[in-house]
Amino acid sequence: MKDIKIITEYWGKINPLKIEDYINVGGYTALEKFVSKMNPEKAIEEIQKSGLCGRGGAGFPMGDKLGMVAKQTGEKYFICNLEESEPGTYKDRLVVDNNPHLLLEGIIISALSIGAQKAYIYINGNYEKQKEILEIVILQAKEKKYWGENILGSKFSLEIEIFSGAGAYICGEETALINSIEGNRGEPKIRPPFPTSAGLFGCPTAVSNAETISNIPWIISNGGKKYSIIGSKNSPGTKLFLLNGAVAKPGCYEAPTGITVKKLIDDYAGGIKRGKEFWFAQIGGACGKLLLEKELKAKMEFGKECECSLGSGSILVVDKSVNIHDLLISWTDFFRRESCGKCVPCREGTFRLWEIAKRFRDGEISDRDKEAIQDILWTLDNTTFCPLGKFAGTAFRDAVGKGIVKF
Amino acid sequence: MIKKTIQNIILEFEPEAKNILPALKKISAVFGYVSEEDVKIMAEYFGVSESKIFETASFYDEIKTEKQPEILIQICNSANCTVNNSFSIISEVENFLKIKAGSSASSKFKLEEISCLGRCADGPVMVVNGKIFERVTKSSLHGILGEYL
Numbered sequence A: 001m002k003d004i005k006i007i008t009e010y011w012g013k014i015n016p017l018k019i020e021d022y023i024n025v026g027g028y029t030a031l032e033k034f035v036s037k038m039n040p041e042k043a044i045e046e047i048q049k050s051g052l053c054g055r056g057g058a059g060f061p062m063g064d065k066l067g068m069v070a071k072q073t074g075e076k077y078f079i080c081n082l083e084e085s086e087p088g089t090y091k092d093r094l095v096v097d098n099n100p101h102l103l104l105e106g107i108i109i110s111a112l113s114i115g116a117q118k119a120y121i122y123i124n125g126n127y128e129k130q131k132e133i134l135e136i137v138i139l140q141a142k143e144k145k146y147w148g149e150n151i152l153g154s155k156f157s158l159e160i161e162i163f164s165g166a167g168a169y170i171c172g173e174e175t176a177l178i179n180s181i182e183g184n185r186g187e188p189k190i191r192p193p194f195p196t197s198a199g200l201f202g203c204p205t206a207v208s209n210a211e212t213i214s215n216i217p218w219i220i221s222n223g224g225k226k227y228s229i230i231g232s233k234n235s236p237g238t239k240l241f242l243l244n245g246a247v248a249k250p251g252c253y254e255a256p257t258g259i260t261v262k263k264l265i266d267d268y269a270g271g272i273k274r275g276k277e278f279w280f281a282q283i284g285g286a287c288g289k290l291l292l293e294k295e296l297k298a299k300m301e302f303g304k305e306c307e308c309s310l311g312s313g314s315i316l317v318v319d320k321s322v323n324i325h326d327l328l329i330s331w332t333d334f335f336r337r338e339s340c341g342k343c344v345p346c347r348e349g350t351f352r353l354w355e356i357a358k359r360f361r362d363g364e365i366s367d368r369d370k371e372a373i374q375d376i377l378w379t380l381d382n383t384t385f386c387p388l389g390k391f392a393g394t395a396f397r398d399a400v401g402k403g404i405v406k407f
Numbered sequence B: 001m002i003k004k005t006i007q008n009i010i011l012e013f014e015p016e017a018k019n020i021l022p023a024l025k026k027i028s029a030v031f032g033y034v035s036e037e038d039v040k041i042m043a044e045y046f047g048v049s050e051s052k053i054f055e056t057a058s059f060y061d062e063i064k065t066e067k068q069p070e071i072l073i074q075i076c077n078s079a080n081c082t083v084n085n086s087f088s089i090i091s092e093v094e095n096f097l098k099i100k101a102g103s104s105a106s107s108k109f110k111l112e113e114i115s116c117l118g119r120c121a122d123g124p125v126m127v128v129n130g131k132i133f134e135r136v137t138k139s140s141l142h143g144i145l146g147e148y149l
């Protein structure tokens, strides 16, 4: 495959813990270019031109987000979101395992472009090894003056701190994440105000996903225009896809956006595993849609018009030997457990759906349950405070609506 | 070895809001859980109310606010591990130890179903007293538990 590789280019080829290895393949030249030949406005302009949009799930344009914070004055923050607790998703962990300096360079450039004095890396509490890797590379980069006071002899300065999460899926949501750093319960905050105007400790803050950030050095080095012609028109670039379940070669693959699910399964993951029969695929983690065989030509992209949002980029291929009752319980139990409890429709709705899934497994589902399912799904979709509740019923709804389960 | 006390743990942290969660995590990790007494000391040190400290502590999975059983077994039941048979591992533990997932009936063992740990390619994933085991099978399970029983 001769796909362009932006994030995975050097995976397995360089020692991730050696800054010299990264520098030898052109690492930190984007940062050098930023401090010596560009200015923040120019950098943000290039990122806007690139069309890069958020890889954390929502697909918001990165350049616009940086621009909003850049135009504010006073104390500001940049946060790298490495909470990554969407089931089936571990791409950001792989970025840290395989090329942590790429991420760090992206964080430094992004933070400087908005005029932040401090960058936080909010990392999943289970990612202990990755936290250690980041600690090592952060020290290495400091010695080379890539961050700290007067970066590479320039007027730019930046502090970087790692903040470790404590086990809560909702803390991946940016306002909950901010609450968590502030020492509060990790519940989402009401918006507006958006973090870009009043975020961490009330200061303008840009929160970006680790994969999004890892594209920044390439864009700064090669220009936004060159990036914008890769992949899908509305959400250009490459994306990390995680293929798991009944595929021959499970793993993480970088492919241009706009690729179909079918192509990912067949050309990247080696097709369906021998002896297994395809049933459906779940796209983008626990809150993702289910696609049947005939729907696999759906293109993987972000945006309002797309057929199936790619979400976190994880694709779980489910074969006919899987017990659907287990999966229904898995999905509903996940949201029941991870609902932060702030709003009633989600706290109650996720709990009831889980109870019904268990009764269904035990052959005790009643007519009342069957009717309640539709009400609960509607309530979750339309009345919850944050997207966790809204998407808590997606897989369940598809399982029922697409005839995967029958009562 | 000097015995760690709550006082010398919190002194490692500046009394700022952003250190509340890290301090709670550390206390929970060192003592197994955050006690009422710990909450009082934390509240005084950080200059906030006890209820505020408790609210935060009780929210996060990694911070325990009750004494934990001797052996805590956690099994991921998120979708990828489910497809890799985590439910049969859960049943096997339930039958073998005569406990129910989620129940606190036994003071010795507790079995919890937990959310994805990002090791989905190597599931099913089981955690025993904080130690992670991947690709657990019914037969490897008995070997692992044997070490703790």
Ligand SMILES: Cc1cc2nc3c(=O)[nH]c(=O)nc-3n(C[C@H](O)[C@H](O)[C@H](O)COP(=O)(O)O)c2cc1C
Binding pocket: A053, A054, A055, A056, A057, A058, A059, A060, A062, A081, A082, A083, A084, A085, A086, A169, A170, A171, A172, A173, A174, A175, A207, A208, A209, A210, A212, A213, A386, A387, A388
């Ligand atoms: C329930 C929930 C969980 C989320 N989890 C994550 C996460 O683990 N990582 C992430 O980067 N974004 C996550 N997000 C999205 C963030 O709120 C935010 O949009 C994102 O970090 C912005 O970065 P991006 O623009 O680069 O995608 C989550 C959102 C919701 C509603």
Ligand code: SF4
Binding pocket: A170, A188, A338, A339, A340, A341, A342, A343, A344, A346, A347, A384, A385, A386, A387, A388, A389, A390
């Ligand atoms: S929808 Fe769920 S997760 Fe979101 S605020 Fe309400 S209870 Fe919390």
Ligand code: FES
Binding pocket: A087, A088, A089, B076, B077, B078, B079, B080, B081, B082, B115, B116, B117, B118, B119, B120, B121, B123, B125
């Ligand atoms: S689904 Fe179990 S570790 Fe991810």
